[in-house]
Amino acid sequence: MASEPVIRPYVADDLSAVLDLLRRALGESPERPRTRAWFEWKHVRNPFGRSILLVAEAGRRLVGLRALMRWELRRPDGDPLLCARPVDTATDPQFRRLGIFRKLTLAGIEEAKSQGLHLLFNTPNPRSGAGYVSMGWQAVGSVGVMLRPKLGLFRRRRHQDFDLVGAVPELQPMTHLYVEDRAARGLRTPRTAEYQRWRFHDHPVAQYFVTVSDEGAAVIRPNLRSGRRELAVSEISGPAGSILRRVARSSDADYLIGWFSPGSPERTEAIRGGLIPVPWKRTLTLMARPLTELDLDVGIFSNWDLALGDLELL
Numbered sequence: 001m002a003s004e005p006v007i008r009p010y011v012a013d014d015l016s017a018v019l020d021l022l023r024r025a026l027g028e029s030p031e032r033p034r035t036r037a038w039f040e041w042k043h044v045r046n047p048f049g050r051s052i053l054l055v056a057e058a059g060r061r062l063v064g065l066r067a068l069m070r071w072e073l074r075r076p077d078g079d080p081l082l083c084a085r086p087v088d089t090a091t092d093p094q095f096r097r098l099g100i101f102r103k104l105t106l107a108g109i110e111e112a113k114s115q116g117l118h119l120l121f122n123t124p125n126p127r128s129g130a131g132y133v134s135m136g137w138q139a140v141g142s143v144g145v146m147l148r149p150k151l152g153l154f155r156r157r158r159h160q161d162f163d164l165v166g167a168v169p170e171l172q173p174m175t176h177l178y179v180e181d182r183a184a185r186g187l188r189t190p191r192t193a194e195y196q197r198w199r200f201h202d203h204p205v206a207q208y209f210v211t212v213s214d215e216g217a218a219v220i221r222p223n224l225r226s227g228r229r230e231l232a233v234s235e236i237s238g239p240a241g242s243i244l245r246r247v248a249r250s251s252d253a254d255y256l257i258g259w260f261s262p263g264s265p266e267r268t269e270a271i272r273g274g275l276i277p278v279p280w281k282r283t284l285t286l287m288a289r290p291l292t293e294l295d296l297d298v299g300i301f302s303n304w305d306l307a308l309g310d311l312e313l314l
C-alpha cells in the first residue's frame with residue numbers, strides 16, 4: 001500500500017484524475033456522465049459559487065474526492081442561509097475504510113465554516129449515510145414520490161425510445177420560468193432567473209421543457225426509465241394543476257412523476273393535476289448539519305420547502 005494519504009485542495013490539473021476516480025467509485029450513466037462539461041457545470045459555473053473541492057492523494061495517486069457544492073436557501077423571513085451540498089463523494093475502491101472520506105469531510109467542514117457557511121445538507125446513499133451521522137449529520141426526513149399513472153401503464157410493452165421534444169406538443173425548451181418566486185414557507189431555493197437558467201437550461205445532459213399558461217407554469221423533463229416513458233415534473237409555479245392535467249392528456253408518456261414538500265402550494269397543485277402521493281415509496285433521505293447556531297430547527301422536515309427540481313440530477 002502507498003503512503004498515508006494527504007488531503008489538499010483540488011487544482012485544475014486534477015480534473016482528469018478526479019473524473020477517473022468518480023467513474024471508478026460511482027460509475028457513469030447517460031444521466032450522470034463524468035465529463036469535463038458536467039463537472040464544470042456543477043462545480044464551477046454554479047451561480048451560488050464554485051464548489052469547495054478537496055482531494056486525497058496517496059503517493060502520486062488521487063484516491064479521494066470531497067465536493068461541497070455551494071447553495072443558497074431562503075428562510076421564511078427572507079434571510080439567506082449560505083449552504084453547501086456534499087456531493088460526488090468518492091474513495092478509490094482500493095483505499096476504502098481507511099478514514100479518507102472522514103478526513104476529507106472533516107476538512108471540508110472546517111473550510112466551509114471558515115468561508116462563513118451556515119449549513120450543509122445532502123441526500124446521501126446508505127453507504128455514506130452512516131459516516132455522515134458519525135460526523136454530526138441528522139436525518140431530516142424521507143423524500144417520497146407523487147405519481148399520475150395513465151391507463152395501461154403496466155400492460156404496455158417497454159419502449160426503446162421516447163421522442164422527448166414531441167412528447168408534449170405544448171412544451172417549449174426551457175430558458176427560465178419568467179415568473180416571480182413566491183415567499184418561502186420553509187427553507188427554499190430562491191428561483192432567480194440566473195438559477196433557473198443554470199439549473200434547467202444549461203444542464204449538460206437533461207432536457208427540461210416549460211409549459212406556461214396565464215395562470216402558472218411547469219418545468220418538465222421527459223425521460224425513459226426502465227422502458228417506461230415518464231414526464232418528471234421538476235417545478236411548478238402558480239396554479240398549475242390544470243396545466244398538469246392537460247399535459248397528462250395530450251402527451252404519450254406512461255406517467256407523470258414529481259415530488260413537492262408536504263404542505264406546499266405546489267403539492268396541492270400537483271394533486272389537483274392528478275399526481276397522487278405514493279405512501280410506501282421513499283427515494284432519498286434528506287440529511288443536514290448546521291455549521292453555526294441556527295434559530296430554525298433544520299432537523300424538522302416541515303421546515304423545508306423543496307421540489308423535485310431541487311434534488312434530481314444534481
Ligand SMILES: CC(C)(COP(=O)(O)OP(=O)(O)OC[C@H]1O[C@@H](n2cnc3c(N)ncnc32)[C@H](O)[C@@H]1OP(=O)(O)O)[C@@H](O)C(=O)NCCC(=O)NCCS
Nearest residue numbers: 025089090091096097098099100101102124125128130131
Ligand atoms: C462511501 C465512501 C465514500 C466511504 O469512503 P471511505 O474512505 O471508505 O470511508 P471512511 O473510511 O472514511 O469511513 C468513514 C465512516 O463511513 C462509514 N462507512 C464507510 N464505508 C461504509 C460501508 N461500506 N458501509 C457502512 N458504513 C460505511 C462508517 O461509519 C465509517 O466509519 P468506520 O470505518 O469508523 O466504521 C466509499 O465507500 C465510496 O467511494 N463508495 C462509492 C461511492 C459512494 O457510494 N459515494 C456516496 C455517494 S452519496
